[in-house]
Amino acid sequence: MMMEGGKMKFEEVKLEELHTEEFINRKTEEISSMVGDGLAVNALSGGVDSSVVTMLAHRALGDRLKSYFIDSGLMRAGEPEHIVGLFKKLGVRVENIDAKKQFFGALKGKTDPEEKREAITQTFYPIVFARLAKKSGATYVFQGTNYTDIEETVAGIKRQHNIIEQLGIDPQEAYGYKIIEPLIQLRKPAIRVIAEALGLPAEIYNRPPFPGPALAARVIGEVTPERVKTVRKATQIVEALLCDTNAFQYLAILHQDRVTGIRNGKRDYGMQIEVRCWDSEDAKTGRPTALPHDILIRLAERITSEVPGVVSVTYNITPKPPSTIEAV
Ligand code: XMP
Secondary structure, three states, X not given: OOOOOOOXXXXXXXXXXXXXXXXXXXXXHHHHHHHOOOOEEEXXXXXXXXXXXXXXXXXHHHHHEEEEXXXXXXXXXXXXXXXXXXXXHOOOOEEEEEOHHHHHHHHOOOOOHHHHHHHHHHHHHHHHHHXXXXXXXXXXXXXXXXXXXXXXXXXXXXXXXXXXXXXXXXXXXXXXOEEEOOOOOOOHHHHHHHHHHXXXXXHHHOOOOOOOOHHHHHEOOOOOHXXXXXXXXXHHHHHHHHOOOOOOEEEEEEOOOOEEEEEOOEEEEEEEEEEEEEEOOOOOOEEEOOOOHHHHHHHHHHHHHHOOOEEEEEEOOOOEOOOOOOOO
16 A cells, blocks of 8 residues: 555565566556646656656656656766666656755765765755755655665664655645655565566666665765765776676775875875675675685776775675674
8 A cells, every 4th residue: 555645554565475567557556546637756866666666657657757867976977877868768758957066065074974864865855856846846756665664764773865754744744745655565676576577677676785875875084076086986996896796785985094005106195995795685784705816906906096096995804793784
């Protein structure tokens, strides 16, 4: 059952109970009848959840759905253009919204992890997305909230920015629209099955996890455009070299402390990149992947030669717990 207004009731639909076509048809019909002749909006990040929501809503509403890609300036190299282009091929028009100034403005001077996350949430929702929704005249907004998001929020593990009503905010009162959450009964494995059935490509339905705060989750200390550029370039190299490892997730982290290095025979007090590569089933626990030594050496060579200012590359060998997957 979908959420309408204040209260809701729903049960998990487990992967083994999922009837894919029936689920897709039922959600499409529910969306059509809820929105009626109205307009709806959604934000697409290219993650599997928001991609599935976009496809379902597009099926139900066609041109009465307006989809936005919000470019926070925190995404990976080429991601905004790539995702907008990918959906264009699927017949879905997505508008790219340049919100870099707002996000970097909110992050300026912040070094505390929770403050950084809060700055992103407060910029994404009320400042950028709610204004877009209002301007478009939409009466409905889609969100990709899934069953695990609800569970973790209720347990107080994670504060998800897509959980508005669970935080006691009435979106109708606060923002003037209602929220539709078509995936609220599903966990990720079931959502991946729906994604494939909807015709999304493997790069979407098999996409490794990527955090909501994007590269800001991988910058220790202040998140500035320059520091994101550094971690973005390192991420590109890590993803290129580790994409065939079958690992659960792999990432680059920019450290705050500098270390002494040597470049062209001169002392260079430079930046440090930490590489993490995880074996995991569900991200709740994780073990560092036993990467071959030559891959580790190649990572160091490429990162120090292709990312300006980096003089040190390390590999994390700590499991989760006590480590976490991300650094912030
Ligand atoms: P941690 O770092 O908590 O990460 O061990 C567990 C998994 O969750 C992802 N992650 C996030 N995902 N918003 C998200 O949507 C977040 O704020 C966030 N933080 C971490 C992380 O990439 C890993 O897969």
